[in-house]
Amino acid sequence: MPSVAVRNSEEFVAALRGLSHRYWGTHPFHRRLHAGELDERELRIWAANRWYYQSVIPQKDAAIISNCPVPRIRRQWLDRLIYHDGRQLPDGSVVEGGLERWLRLCEAVGLDREEVLDERHLAPGVRFAVDAYVTFARTRPWLEAVASGLTEMFSGHLMKQRVADMLANYEWIRAEDLAYFTNRIDAVSGEGQGTLDLVVEFAVTREQQNAAIAALSFKCDVLWSILDAIERAAAKA
Ligand SMILES: O=C(O)c1cc(C(=O)O)c2c(n1)C(=O)C(=O)c1cc(C(=O)O)[nH]c1-2
Numbered sequence: 018m019p020s021v022a023v024r025n026s027e028e029f030v031a032a033l034r035g036l037s038h039r040y041w042g043t044h045p046f047h048r049r050l051h052a053g054e055l056d057e058r059e060l061r062i063w064a065a066n067r068w069y070y071q072s073v074i075p076q077k078d079a080a081i082i083s084n085c086p087v088p089r090i091r092r093q094w095l096d097r098l099i100y101h102d103g104r105q106l107p108d109g110s111v112v113e114g115g116l117e118r119w120l121r122l123c124e125a126v127g128l129d130r131e132e133v134l135d136e137r138h139l140a141p142g143v144r145f146a147v148d149a150y151v152t153f154a155r156t157r158p159w160l161e162a163v164a165s166g167l168t169e170m171f172s173g174h175l176m177k178q179r180v181a182d183m184l185a186n187y188e189w190i191r192a193e194d195l196a197y198f199t200n201r202i203d204a205v206s207g208e209g210q211g212t213l214d215l216v217v218e219f220a221v222t223r224e225q226q227n228a229a230i231a232a233l234s235f236k237c238d239v240l241w242s243i244l245d246a247i248e249r250a251a252a253k254a
Pocket residue numbers: 074115165166167168169171172175176201
């Protein structure tokens with residue numbers, strides 16, 4: 018049987034980008050969030066549940082580092098941990114990171130820190146989907162775990178839209194409440210391309226390319242499932 022040829026980089030990138038229709042940008046819950054149709058209770062459920070995703074991302078990235086034998090990639094990936102966890106200065110003070118900014122968003126929509134951190138609002142389906150993402154990063158080859166993060170190629174546009182829509186449609190939300198997203202938009206504009214370049218560089222066989230595409234597809238399912246579970250939790254509360 019003839020072996021299937023490796024895709025050239027344009028074909029490979031096109032196959033990855035071709036998954037954009039599966040991204041959570043079009044999920045009905047996101048549409049309602051952006052359109053200003055969520056009440057305060059629903060927004061709180063969204064923020065508290067998204068916290069769980071945010072909170073494990075550094076562990077997911079640490080798993081990638083621990084599985085990766087390439088020093089240059091580990092160096093690059095370390096910045097992601099610092100981005101979310103913040104950084105301790107020599108004088109012991111801490112420069113805040115993305116996690117802290119997400120907690121501030123939670124407070125802005127009316128949640129106490131404690132009720133976010135103790136996970137009392139966490140929907141089982143969100144825990145299940147998010148944990149599956151971390152397990153994927155811990156157990157699959159590092160390149161697949163990196164490829165699963167390529168949803169970030171699609172996220173910059175969505176987050177820009179989210180900031181504009183939330184400010185326009187929820188009059189009680191202020192620009193500073195959305196600092197998590199404004200900060201993140203800048204970060205992903207570079208990271209998204211950097212990750213794509215890396216996946217193209219290291220996925221050199223057809224099998225590795227297929228695995229990278231499957232990993233991105235899996236991640237789209239993770240994100241979609243998170244919103245399915247949030248939607249359900251918001252509906253019944
Ligand atoms: O608000 C969003 O729509 C959105 C999407 C994504 C994504 O597409 O994975 C991430 C984020 N935000 C985000 O804030 C974030 O820190 C993040 C990390 C990752 C990842 O897979 O490593 N995705 C995302």
